[in-house]
Amino acid sequence: MKHFLIFLLLPLAFSCRTGEMMVQEPSKKKEGSIAIKKVISIAPDFQFLDPRLSPSQAIEKQYQKRQGYLELLASSAQEAGVELEIYDPALKNNADAAYFNELLPLREKVFQVNKLQPVPLSIHRNHRGFNRFPLTFGMEKPILMESDFSYLAEKYGTPYFAVQGFYNLRFNRLFIPVHQSMMYHVLIDVTRGEIIYREIRVMPNGFKPEIVRPIFFDSYAILQNL
Amino acid sequence: MHNLSFSWVLFLCLLGPVLSAQPNFEKNYTPLKFEGEIPEHFSRYLRGDYQQYLELAAKSEQLSQDAKKTFNTEAQYALTEAFRTGQVYINPEISDYLNELLDLVLKDQPNLRKELHIYGTAINVPNATAWPDGTIFINLSLLPYLENEAQLAFILCHEASHYWRSHSLNMREEMEKLSTQTLDDRIDLETKFELMRFSRSNELDADATGFELFVNAGYDPREGLKALEQLKKINLKADSTVLNLDALYRLPDLDMETTYGCKVRENLGLVEKANQDLLKVGSEALQANEDARRAQEAAQKQKEVEIRRKLSTHPSVDVRMAALSKRMKEEGVNIGVKFQLEPAPFFQLRTYAHFEHVQQLYDRAAYVPALYLSLRLGQSFPENQYLQEIAGKCLYWLAFYQKRNAVGRFLPVRKARPKTAYEEFVCSLYVIRSRTYLDFAEYFFIDRTKQFPDSEDLHAYMGRLFALRGAKMYARKQFESYLQKYPQGKHAAFVSQALNP
Numbered sequence: 001m002k003h004f005l006i007f008l009l010l011p012l013a014f015s016c017r018t019g020e021m022m023v024q025e026p027s028k029k030k031e032g033s034i035a036i037k038k039v040i041s042i043a044p045d046f047q048f049l050d051p052r053l054s055p056s057q058a059i060e061k062q063y064q065k066r067q068g069y070l071e072l073l074a075s076s077a078q079e080a081g082v083e084l085e086i087y088d089p090a091l092k093n094n095a096d097a098a099y100f101n102e103l104l105p106l107r108e109k110v111f112q113v114n115k116l117q118p119v120p121l122s123i124h125r126n127h128r129g130f131n132r133f134p135l136t137f138g139m140e141k142p143i144l145m146e147s148d149f150s151y152l153a154e155k156y157g158t159p160y161f162a163v164q165g166f167y168n169l170r171f172n173r174l175f176i177p178v179h180q181s182m183m184y185h186v187l188i189d190v191t192r193g194e195i196i197y198r199e200i201r202v203m204p205n206g207f208k209p210e211i212v213r214p215i216f217f218d219s220y221a222i223l224q225n226l
Numbered sequence: 227m228h229n230l231s232f233s234w235v236l237f238l239c240l241l242g243p244v245l246s247a248q249p250n251f252e253k254n255y256t257p258l259k260f261e262g263e264i265p266e267h268f269s270r271y272l273r274g275d276y277q278q279y280l281e282l283a284a285k286s287e288q289l290s291q292d293a294k295k296t297f298n299t300e301a302q303y304a305l306t307e308a309f310r311t312g313q314v315y316i317n318p319e320i321s322d323y324l325n326e327l328l329d330l331v332l333k334d335q336p337n338l339r340k341e342l343h344i345y346g347t348a349i350n351v352p353n354a355t356a357w358p359d360g361t362i363f364i365n366l367s368l369l370p371y372l373e374n375e376a377q378l379a380f381i382l383c384h385e386a387s388h389y390w391r392s393h394s395l396n397m398r399e400e401m402e403k404l405s406t407q408t409l410d411d412r413i414d415l416e417t418k419f420e421l422m423r424f425s426r427s428n429e430l431d432a433d434a435t436g437f438e439l440f441v442n443a444g445y446d447p448r449e450g451l452k453a454l455e456q457l458k459k460i461n462l463k464a465d466s467t468v469l470n471l472d473a474l475y476r477l478p479d480l481d482m483e484t485t486y487g488c489k490v491r492e493n494l495g496l497v498e499k500a501n502q503d504l505l506k507v508g509s510e511a512l513q514a515n516e517d518a519r520r521a522q523e524a525a526q527k528q529k530e531v532e533i534r535r536k537l538s539t540h541p542s543v544d545v546r547m548a549a550l551s552k553r554m555k556e557e558g559v560n561i562g563v564k565f566q567l568e569p570a571p572f573f574q575l576r577t578y579a580h581f582e583h584v585q586q587l588y589d590r591a592a593y594v595p596a597l598y599l600s601l602r603l604g605q606s607f608p609e610n611q612y613l614q615e616i617a618g619k620c621l622y623w624l625a626f627y628q629k630r631n632a633v634g635r636f637l638p639v640r641k642a643r644p645k646t647a648y649e650e651f652v653c654s655l656y657v658i659r660s661r662t663y664l665d666f667a668e669y670f671f672i673d674r675t676k677q678f679p680d681s682e683d684l685h686a687y688m689g690r691l692f693a694l695r696g697a698k699m700y701a702r703k704q705f706e707s708y709l710q711k712y713p714q715g716k717h718a719a720f721v722s723q724a725l726n727p
Contacts, residue, residue: 043310054292056299063274089264089310090272100260104312105589112591116627116635144626146619147686150720159719191719 034196036223038083038158039187042107043090044073045165048207052172066090069166072209076216081224085156103161106149110163110186113145113195147193159191168207179206185219197226249319251577255612257585258317258578264309265316267343267359271306283358285392288399297398301358313348314363319578320346323571324364328386330566331379331443338390344382350586352460354381356388358395367586369579371456374564375572376440376449383436383443391435393428400424419536426541433546437553446562447554451547458543516642584616593620594636598651614674615683621667622687624655626694628663667691682708686717693724 046066050058070086077084087099153159162185169180180202187197199219205211249255264272283294308314315321324344332339341360352368362385364378372378388394404417441447535542565572580603587596597620600613607613627633637655644650671688678684689704705721712718 054296056292056296059299059303060274097260097262100312100316108312108589112589116591116632117630147690147717147720148683149716150718150723151716153719191723193720 034223034226036082036158036160036187036226038085039077039160039162039220039223040103040156040158041073041084041086041162041164042103043088044070044086045167046070047165047167049167049169050171052170068209069212072213073164073216076213077220080217080220082220084162084220102149102152102155106152106161106188106190107163109146109149110188110195113143114186114198117143117195142192143195143198145188145193145195149190150193153191159189160196161188161190162186163188166207166212170206179204181205181207181212183212183215183219187223197223249574249578251581251607252609253611255581255610258315258319258582260312260316261318262316265343267361268306268309268314271302272310283395286395286399289395289402293398293402297358297395301394305357305359305361308347308349308363315346315348315366317346320366320575323567323575324382326567327375327379328362328382331383331439332386334442335390335439338386342386342389348582348586350583350590354385356385356394358389358392360389362386362389366575366579366582368460369576370583371460372453372576373456374449375567375569376445376562376564377453377456378572379443379445380436380440380450380453383439384432385436386439387432387435388428391428391431393432396428397421397425422537422539425539429540430546430549433550434553437550441562444562444566446564449562449564451550451554454543454547454550581612584613588616588620591623592636593623594638594652594655595648596620597624598648602647611678611681614678615681618667618671618674618684618687621663621670622691622694625663625667625691629694633663664691664695668695682712682715682717685711686715686721689721689724 046062046069048058048062048065050061053061067090070088070091074084074086087103089099149161150159152161164185165183167182171178182203183199183201185197185199186195188194189196199222201215201219203211203215283289283297286294289297321344324346328342328344329339332342342362343360344362344364347363347365349363349365350367351365352371353365354368355363355365357363362382364381364385368381369378372381400421404420437447437450440450540546580599584596584599584603587599597617600617600620604610604613604617624633624636627636638652640653640656641649644653668691671684671691675681675684675688685704685708689701689708692698692701692704702725705725708715708721709718709725715721
């Protein structure tokens with residue numbers, strides 16, 4: 001019986017994926033911490049991918065869950081001592097000309113800069129998980145971007161703007177449900193024209209509120225010690 | 227007399243704002259912005275309201291309830307995403323003219339007109355699309371290919387016909403018939419061929435119906451054919467415009483004392499010579515490689531042509547032109563007009579499209595094409611400050627990534643025998659090495675800040691460029707001068723931070 005259990009559990013143990021996490025902190029640390037009090041989050045992205053669902057079911061599920069997760073994100077940040085203002089056209093009365101003319105271009109720019117000055121965890125890995133290049137390849141700091149958005153700091157009352165995304169993939173492996181979740185969090189200081197914080201977490205968990213709440217909290221709590 | 231002079235003053239007062247509202251492309255350009263409120267049907271989609279679509283899909287008797295739902299949700303999601311990501315221009319400068327034109331071509335179809343909403347989009351593919359809820363997207367990148375209002379009207383008629391004839395719904399019904407829910411790789415090739423054949427027949431149908439609307443609106447039918455000819459040019463991606471590279475490479479009459487000892491003049495001279503040599507002679511090794519590659523590509527292409535033809539959603543332009551020509555011969559050509567509205571707004575819209583294309587390329591960090599297009603457009607608008615700012619910023623970022631040994635991410639593959647002006651331009655960028663990018667950028671900023679002393683961007687980026695070179699004293703001087711000039715400028719917070727880190 002004991003041997004039988006070993007043969008049963010070993011493949012399961014090997015099939016388990018471990019999580020990964022990568023955090024990049026500011027290039028130049030000031031004396032003490034920056035102590036971020038307020039962050040503007042621009043249209044956080046939530047995607048739930050499930051091959052079992054039809055495209056329309058997947059989209060509907062996304063609409064249903066989105067609102068709840070946005071609220072969870074804001075409350076977790078609040079608990080970590082950060083006031084989080086979310087700007088998203090999907091939220092009622094929250095999309096106006098300023099969103100399309102100021103925040104959206106900033107968000108697009110952040111994606112471009114991230115692509116051009118990439119995160120090692122997301123790019124420089126081959127399919128076996130080994131580094132193809134040294135981690136420092138093309139990764140000099142600071143991660144600079146346009147200074148054209150520095151005027152936003154005064155308008156929104158904070159120089160810190162966040163671009164975030166949360167993805168969950170669910171599939172079956174030998175009738176066992178497998179979850180893979182990914183979260184990215186990029187924080188920009190527009191007055192420095194610099195990405196001051198990048199975080200990527202890959203988790204072998206489902207995307208349930210009780211699991212992601214501490215992760216959201218942790219992500220914002222780290223900002224207090226930058 | 228008093229009344230007369232008063233009416234003149236009143237007339238001039240009213241004319242002033244009207245004239246100043248017209249964009250002056252000669253001097254400057256401000257990228258298009260979101261103006262007004264979110265249109266009702268978009269805000270409904272953002273709230274996840276599917277009802278409108280369910281009504282539309284209810285027309286179909288063949289679709290199952292699930293298929294109707296899938297059809298609704300997918301189309302609604304795609305539209306919402308296009309809007310949410312800022313791809314749709316909500317701006318009267320664009321939509322007023324497009325709506326006026328659509329009113330004109332559908333003047334005999336008032337019910338159809340009521341169901342249609344038309345928008346310009348920033349999607350960087352020269353195309354137009356009709357959506358199942360009656361939304362028509364005209365990608366602004368299509369406009370530079372069109373020569374007159376009639377050609378644009380033909381495109382609008384074609385797209386309106388797609389909606390009128392419920393082609394998207396028919397396509398979904400065909401998918402249902404073939405028992406497939408998607409168009410992706412999961413379905414087998416034969417089913418895909420069948421679906422695409424159906425899609426091509428829809429296109430021919432939209433051409434025929436659209437052509438009828440187009441001719442009834444009073445346009446010259448030959449312009450419909452010409453519009454298709456223009457589409458052929460898009461497919462060939464031909465660009466025969468000659469770019470005068472002097473705008474970038476001319477040796478400036480710089481006072482070398484103002485710089486800090488780098489040999490700008492010598493470097494620029496070397497690059498220009500190397501560039502000319504490369505363009506004239508070409509490297510033998512590169513030529514041999516390219517010949518081999520081309521032969522290989524030709525063989526591969528031959529194999530793929532047939533499959534591509536079968537997988538294409540649209541029939542070839544030649545087939546579409548032949549169908550229209552046949553119809554014109556049968557019905558006889560009634561000469562119509564090329565413009566029914568004022569020509570000026572059409573050309574203004576086309577100019578907007580050119581400038582917006584530059585802005586989109588820059589926003590997507592495609593610095594090489596953005597630099598090329600800003601220089602090319604700068605030939606037509608030599609006094610335009612915006613184009614010089616974009617060119618300067620592109621040069622700054624190329625120098626920035628060059629310094630980090632990552633400029634290769636931007637440079638497209640170079641051709642040994644460049645055929646187009648753009649390929650020549652790419653070749654010229656390959657010969658620029660190491661510090662020379664910085665030299666170019668520096669020369670460019672010094673020259674252009676003299677030409678455009680009021681440019682905020684050029685001032686700020688010149689300071690950043692000095693900082694990138696490590697010339698801290700020059701950077702500080704430049705930043706201080708910026709702050710004096712623009713204490714409330716858009717870079718002011720950044721500059722203050724740079725001065726007092």
